[in-house]
Amino acid sequence: MVTPIIILFLLSSPLAISFIYSKFSDTPLNVTKYACWGLGIAFIFFFIGHFIQAEGMVEMLPSWIPFRLALVYVTGLIELLIGVALFVPRYQSLAARLAIVVFIIFFPANIYAALNGVGLGGHQWGAVYLLIRGPLQIILIAWAYFLCVKSHHHLIQPADKVLTD
Known part of the structure; x- marks a missing residue:
């Protein structure tokens, strides 16, 4: 059941590290990038x-x-292509949109695995695993949409750089 924690750690680490760096270096934080x-x-x-x-x-x-x-290998390669594209500014928005599609299309496999107790990554817990996997999917979709698609190229300035009237 460690996999969801690993996923959340991998997902948030670049943004967390860059946030800390921006605070100490007094540089803008490119939320979308990280x-x-x-x-x-x-x-x-x-x-x-x-x-x-x-x-x-x-x-x-x-x-x-x-x-x-x-099919497992092909979908893995699709995930690799999306993953690599998310590092290229020109393709980030498209890749994030494709990521959302993948999360939605692949979710029925997680439902099937949980309902059938497949012994991989928590699915052996049965339907209760969907109480973890479902919210994780929502977090991943929200992350992709709000941080990678909707706010594309969003910068946060350090507090002392903000102009006030």
Whole structure:
């Protein structure tokens, strides 16, 4: 059940580190840049999981789905492409939008795995795991939308640099 904590740590670390750095260096904080980097790191983590835990991921899919192992690898490569694109300013907004689509499209596999007690990443807990996974998906979607899409290129100035009337 450590995986959601790892995901949240990977997601938030670049933004947290850059926030601390901006406070000590008195430089503006580019929220979008570092939020996208965190999401990118999370997606690269997801990609790695698709290759290291490929057989477990296959079990997360119903048996009637053809080419399950190939599908796990292909979706892992999609996650890698999204992850890398989140580091490139030109593609960050598009990649974040694709990340949201991936979170929505892949969620039924998590529901299936939880309802069938698949022994991967907490799914063996059964339906109760969805009480963790569901909110995590909402956090990831909100992060992608509000920090990487909606507020694209948002800078926060240090407090002493803010102009007052």
